[in-house]
Amino acid sequence: MYNITIIGPGLIGASLGLCLKKHALANKIHGMDIDTINLKKAKSLNAIDEAHKEIGSYVNESDIVFVCTPVGTFHKIFESLNKFLTKKTIVSDVGSVKGFFLKKPFNNFKNLNIVPGHPIAGTEFSGASNSKIDMFENKWCILTPINKSKSIKVIENIWKRMNMRVEIMSPNKHDKIMSVTSHLPHLIAFTIVGTAFNLSPRDRKSLLNFSAGGFRDFTRIGSSDPKMWHDIFLQNKKFILSTLEKFGNDLDFLKMLIKTENSGKILNILKKNKTIRQKISKLS
């Protein structure tokens, strides 16, 4: 049983609190949020035991601090944690970008024992009110250690006890893979909604009515939290830009094939991608 602090008990943070308790991993959970409505909600759901509006000396009671806020806030939060903590407390997180942990100021905090992590879980909703006790069940969690600390094993075991499959990789490999499997789909989902409604302002009602033909499913993830995704896009800028470049080229290629009516090559692309997609479907 650990003493825990959760900074930002929102969709993921509050689910983590609930799940730590379910698996008898947490003794007492401090929760901190500048959004007092969300803070109260997390407390009322028992995702946290004690509610705080700012980071303070209470964090020093914790064995582990989980930072669960948008990645753009990490700089400030880690600086603040550095004032109160010693290396006996492990600082982990659930952010979707990991490369910045290799850079200043993150590689330079004297009092922080950092083990970066990323449970691949979530929904298009946000906030403690949408948290779920089974959010992490049978999903993957990626840890991206930045040193050889023994604390990696502690964090690994916690996620495993919560029925996650854990993989360890470098922060850069994580960011490259996520730029493809998560960040690009979100970028497209955010973009296509705008494209649709700018294209045919007169046909807005028809667009809404007939969105069942692919559009509705496709844009579901486009309603995810704007601040969280804004931060991800900026923090993973390098890999996102190169992935976007490649996707743009592939789309231009298919556009050219349609323009020149290259029937054979179009059919080949569609067949090949159906095969890959079928492999994905077979994964649990």
Add this chain to the structure above:
Amino acid sequence: MYNITIIGPGLIGASLGLCLKKHALANKIHGMDIDTINLKKAKSLNAIDEAHKEIGSYVNESDIVFVCTPVGTFHKIFESLNKFLTKKTIVSDVGSVKGFFLKKPFNNFKNLNIVPGHPIAGTEFSGASNSKIDMFENKWCILTPINKSKSIKVIENIWKRMNMRVEIMSPNKHDKIMSVTSHLPHLIAFTIVGTAFNLSPRDRKSLLNFSAGGFRDFTRIGSSDPKMWHDIFLQNKKFILSTLEKFGNDLDFLKMLIKTENSGKILNILKKNKTIRQKISKLS
């Protein structure tokens, strides 16, 4: 009760057969397919009553012929129907592109009474074996008449009796709207799978494992029938190319905002599109 012929009793065609019977709209259903395995399946499911490997004089017994094959096959099929039918039989279809009905040879068949239609329904699977009796329930069906025929009302009533909401619009408006709400999402879904796996061949296993972060949902429609979508992309070339152009520009704009770290504008785009997306979610 009508005598019906279904050309191509696949995912949509066989579902139509089942649904016509459920609502006591069909007397006897002839089914025609060059794929004999699918033809047998449709017969065994009772989606059709009599199985044919080619179009023949039997179609003339029908009050309505529904063409449910990929749109690229329509030219040949309508030419063949023109040999056997008279204008007392209504010829309708379920294709995802409608503009070509305004052009040769479709605007020129002497013996065909054509009422083009498009039930907005389907799944990423294909074939009679995936047909569903409730495929059309509470979905939209678009009719795009090419003349003032009284038969429009007949087709409209049939879909309404099967609990569809029917809207009537011009073939070109249909094709423009579908290029956004259906054809573009499919184009992207087909493309992004290829982009992902060409980008990181070494990371193929990781890409598959971690596809839950958006990618998996996003590519679901990318496993739809290749021949069907090949035909749609070529038949709706004009609107698809202009929609693709616009989407490409919007994506380039977001790319530029990320490159220049224009935090305010990125956040605005994400917020705006979340609002539109929430409106879509509220639609049944």
